[in-house]
Amino acid sequence: MRNKQDSRVNASHGSLKEYAILFFVLAAFNGFHMWIYQVFEKLNLFETNAQLAINIMILYIMAAAALVMASIAIIRFISWNRPMRSLSEAARKIAKGDFSVRIAPLRKDGKKDFVEVMFDDFNTMAEELSTIETLKNDFIANVSHEIKTPLSIIQNYTTALQNNTMQEVRIEYIQTILETTKKLSELVTNILKLNKLENQEIAGEAKQFNLSEQIRRCALAFADLMEQKNICFEEDLDEVTVCYDAPMLEIVWNNLLSNAVKFTNPGGSIFISLKTLNGSKNNFVQVSFTDTGCGMDEITRIHVFDKFYQGDTSHSGEGNGLGLALVKKTIDLLGGAVTAESTPGHGSTFTICLPV
Numbered sequence: 001m002r003n004k005q006d007s008r009v010n011a012s013h014g015s016l017k018e019y020a021i022l023f024f025v026l027a028a029f030n031g032f033h034m035w036i037y038q039v040f041e042k043l044n045l046f047e048t049n050a051q052l053a054i055n056i057m058i059l060y061i062m063a064a065a066a067l068v069m070a071s072i073a074i075i076r077f078i079s080w081n082r083p084m085r086s087l088s089e090a091a092r093k094i095a096k097g098d099f100s101v102r103i104a105p106l107r108k109d110g111k112k113d114f115v116e117v118m119f120d121d122f123n124t125m126a127e128e129l130s131t132i133e134t135l136k137n138d139f140i141a142n143v144s145h146e147i148k149t150p151l152s153i154i155q156n157y158t159t160a161l162q163n164n165t166m167q168e169v170r171i172e173y174i175q176t177i178l179e180t181t182k183k184l185s186e187l188v189t190n191i192l193k194l195n196k197l198e199n200q201e202i203a204g205e206a207k208q209f210n211l212s213e214q215i216r217r218c219a220l221a222f223a224d225l226m227e228q229k230n231i232c233f234e235e236d237l238d239e240v241t242v243c244y245d246a247p248m249l250e251i252v253w254n255n256l257l258s259n260a261v262k263f264t265n266p267g268g269s270i271f272i273s274l275k276t277l278n279g280s281k282n283n284f285v286q287v288s289f290t291d292t293g294c295g296m297d298e299i300t301r302i303h304v305f306d307k308f309y310q311g312d313t314s315h316s317g318e319g320n321g322l323g324l325a326l327v328k329k330t331i332d333l334l335g336g337a338v339t340a341e342s343t344p345g346h347g348s349t350f351t352i353c354l355p356v
Helices: 016-042 050-095 114-162 167-198 211-221 223-228 246-263 298-303 313-318 323-333
Strands: 207-210 232-237 241-244 269-278 283-291 337-343 347-355
Touching (some): 114 167, 211 223, 211 232, 211 246, 246 323, 246 347
Antiparallel strands (some): 207 241, 337 347
């Protein structure tokens, strides 16, 4: 099957200048050949010394062939060897970990042949690798910090237990250790989930299920926590049947509910709505989680789905900054969209749109 030409290519590989050089070289040799022939005729070399004439013609042909080959070699170097050498050197730097390398275009007319398009793709690849490398380094640094803190707490309290014989203090220290190990376990679990999502290893079978019933079950799991904080919970859920991987959506609802409960002050409220929307091509379900918590400023709202980002440091001990990153990645994989709206001091609303 014949491949379609890349739409970005708007120039041939060989330029008009290169063809013109080869044409003038051949034309010059043709003129020189006619002049040699006329000289031989005037000197009667074809009749008086045929062997000398043949030898001179052979030398002439060899010289002509050598010059033509040299011209082709120069053209090949300009149009092929030089760009391939640039690409090879850049690829070597990439292989050594230098993702800042970029290849400058060779053409001066602004047009692009396949070589120039290949350079553009290489530069795009280098930029993506550079971004991935930065994200990887940031991820490792954040994970190291997040894991180091609970490990230090566990170590310090375990040491204190060895030197303390009071039963009341021992129970308090053991409780702190248990809570810290639980947070550490949740951190590792979320990291593994996020890694699987980013590598698209979570690809469960899509089945039909009642979405409103699933959200109610998830909310019921947080009933005790909401009761402890005297949070008023309300919901307005349409009965909607969808076809998705149910465990993946549970990740979304659990993290949004956990976030809402964490940031809603005692005596506040949480409201969940589920509506069906009719689009021009497809129908959608819209799920909104609204709380009356502390809200977010504009900078926090922009970065709220970033890994390990925690805008409100007063609640940093209650999470690890991965919950909303999991929400965003999950919804992206399911082909939906998630948005956040918030006003500082008046709460936040997270809205999920999924195609039915």
